[in-house]
Amino acid sequence: MPIQPVAMDHTSRVQPLVHEALFYRDLPGLSAALLPRFADAFAADEPVAVVVRRSRTELLQGALGSDAGRVRWLDMARDGRNPTRLIPSVIGRFADEHHGRRVLVVGEPMWPERSRADYVAVVAHEALINVALADRELTVICPYEVSTLDPRVLQDAARTHPTVVTHEDSWASLSYRDPVALAMSFLSDLPEPDCVPERLTFGAYELAQVRELVYAHAVLAGLGSSRRDDLVLAVNEVATNTLVHSGGPGVLRVWRETGRLVCEISDQGQVSDPLIGRHPTSPTARSSRTPTSQPPGGHGLLLVNELCDLVQIATTSGTTVRMYMNVVDN
Structure with missing residues (x-):
């Protein structure tokens, strides 16, 4: 059954770039938080792309029903295996394909199995979205599963996103930091290899x-x-x-x-x-x-x-x- 829009006043209607960290506890919570956002985007005729792992894709496609065909689905494990390419080759490219229209992109870049090296790249990516895409008519929602991720990951998510949302609430992140300085702080300290190169x-x-x-x-x-x-x-x-x-x-x-x-x-x-x-x-x-x-x-x-x-x-x-x-x- 096609989903229906709900009466919610999202700031994405008036700001060029809206970049939100979505904190959710489990898969039903992820679905409950995203379905109203999809409904609003469909009602406003906004193109939608979702870049998540396969298990999340299957969940959301099932929840959307026939509306799943209105979404471009990408596999984060493949298309986001290198987080550094996400801004130019995934998010930016999708926005450029629909130049002149606001678009919605949902991307979940972090999960517990990702390596430390991956994590450094993820934090830099999340921070630099706020600079690279600042002038785009674009809403980016980045889900973080609070029940499985380390608390430090959630702290960094709040530092890289101007807004934090849940299924029921949203607030301006008081932890948000200068994106360039934060990204450079993570990238400046590349660890030495354990072996002799x-x-x-x-x-x-x-x-x-x-x-x-x-x-x-x-x-x-x-x-x-x-x-x-x-x-x-x-x-x-x-x-x-x-x-x-x-x-x-x-x-x-x-x-x-x-x-x-x-x-x-x-x-x-x-x-x-x-x-x-x-x-x-x-x-x-x-x-x-x-x-x-x-x-x-x-x-x-x-x-x-x-x-x-x-x-x-x-x-x-x-x-x-x-x-x-x-x-x-x-």
């Missing part, structure tokens, strides 16, 4: 060695041929950016973590743009094909975000880009 200092004449070293590690890690090629292309793109934009040599480090192969490129160049690699392409740039919405190196990092399973970019002391590929441990 293989290291290569490279210049323009060593790019072939960079590719060969990454390829060898990818083979040893058991990556398939297409995944090997993706990783080599991603690392080569970042290494080339280092030589073109930093004016000096770069350092490649490669190591294994549980379930992942990690390649890191670092240099002494300074990047002043906190949204590097995250800028959503403006509708004007999309239609005119003019690459003016990305800073130098930004287009390459957009590609890297598409190719890798996780990307972390730290810019506080020089620039460090970590690229992760998921592997099967022996």
Whole structure:
């Protein structure tokens, strides 16, 4: 049965970007909180996208019934496996496809099984939504399951969302912090690997060695041929950016973590743009094909975000880009 709109006065009708953390306790609570929001969006003829795990998709599709066909469904475990790509390639792209109309996006980026490295990227993503998409006619609702997530995760959710909502209430978050400063604080402290990485200092004449070293590690890690090629292309793109934009040599480090192969490129160049690699392409740039919405190196990092399973970019002391590929441990 199609759901009916309810009489609720959401601020999304008057603000460009509305970014809310939705705290829910269980799956029935998630459904109860979201169904009225879907009904309002349908009544206002707003496009809707939902990016959640499969179990949540099945729940919400069942609750929506025939209205489920009015929603674009994406799998967060696949499309959001690298949180750094969510702003330009998922949320921003969906908004751009419906330029001139308000859209609703529901995205649940965090669950208990995600790694610490994932979590750092999730917090940075949530904070930078408030900057990258500030001028979009867009409502983003980010569910957090309070019964399963660590209290620190909920605290950070309140720090990255101007508004917190539940099934029954909503309030301005008193914990909300400057989004750029918060994101940079998480990205500035990338932990050192537990093992001793293989290291290569490279210049323009060593790019072939960079590719060969990454390829060898990818083979040893058991990556398939297409995944090997993706990783080599991603690392080569970042290494080339280092030589073109930093004016000096770069350092490649490669190591294994549980379930992942990690390649890191670092240099002494300074990047002043906190949204590097995250800028959503403006509708004007999309239609005119003019690459003016990305800073130098930004287009390459957009590609890297598409190719890798996780990307972390730290810019506080020089620039460090970590690229992760998921592997099967022996």
